[in-house]
Amino acid sequence: MKSVKNIQKITKAMKMVAASKLRAIQTKAENSRGLWQPFTALLGDLPSADVKKNVVVTISSDKGLCGGINSTSVKISKGLHKLNSGPEKETKYVILGEKAKAQLVRDSKKDIELIITELQKNPLNYTQVSVLADEILKNVEYDALRIVFNKFHSVVSFVPTVSTVLSPEIVEREAESGGKLGDLDSYEVEGGETKGEILQNLAEFQFSCVMFNAVLENACSEQGARMSAMDSSSRNAGDMLDRLTLTYNRSP
């Protein structure tokens, strides 16, 4: 009984800690939401783009005890992999966070390009994420980057989301074929040597902005999920303690 009571105390404390961390990160995440919207207004979000080289960037947490959010991210990443496999097509993984690494290393070891952990050692900031984005872009060949993360809607609701960033060549291809991106040609591109150079910079900037927002949202979802997980375990511990106390008092 003593151990159950201790567990209840610990989980209650963990819930408080998660609540305070959540409050700190939530404002940051909400402020960063405006960052990717101009890109979507210009280039649209085309998850259905059919490309040869897919890279799935899975964002997860390093610490556990946060409910099911990491498993949902991994499930979606595996689903994307299956969706995009076929002749001449390949899908690679870039993994951020220990939890996704543990799950994906088991069956998809050969498809993993990069693994990055200990993301939250220092508080999340844009400089750190842009360096990360730089590393990924340098080391991985891609036609489309699909970033899988949990979007934070409220303390009890986190929705797994996929954001798609296309490489400049694919953007050109989609623009020529018309559809949502068809207006892109009507935009004058100022400066630089060639239009391609500016679009390349644009794609890289877009990737770092989308990553920044994704990482913050995932961190919020992690704290929120931990809060509800710890809350339910405190309640379970309380129930268990009551039952045990009754049994203890009843026995002679």
Next chain:
Amino acid sequence: MHPRPPTPSSIPPKLTVNFVLPYASELSTKEVDMVIVPATTGQMGVLPGHVATIAELKPGVLSVHEGSETTKYFVSSGFVFIHANSFADIIAVEAVPLDQIDANLVQKGLADFTQKLSSATTELEKAEAQIGIDVHSALNSALTG
């Protein structure tokens, strides 16, 4: 995300500006008369009805003109998208209002980087020092100009 209005047939009276930074949305669907952005090709004035453009920004002063008042920010770098429906999206990595910049630190920084450039050996060091000089001289001219 809210969908954008389609291109109107006549030029609208005001420009709608979204100015976003990684850690905040500085201006969000604000209606203004004109903005001047520091594009790589020079200071570019944007009025309602401007032709659709994508431009990369270099370190410089961004000024927002609304009626008779002007707000000036120093922007480190970023992109500006001007859409055909008189919407302008400015995405900057860092931006500070001009009155928050300390002139002495700017001078010191400029001197530091000039010195680093002369003592730089590798291409990377030279490039980093050159970037420092560009940003600090832009800061300098922003404060004086």
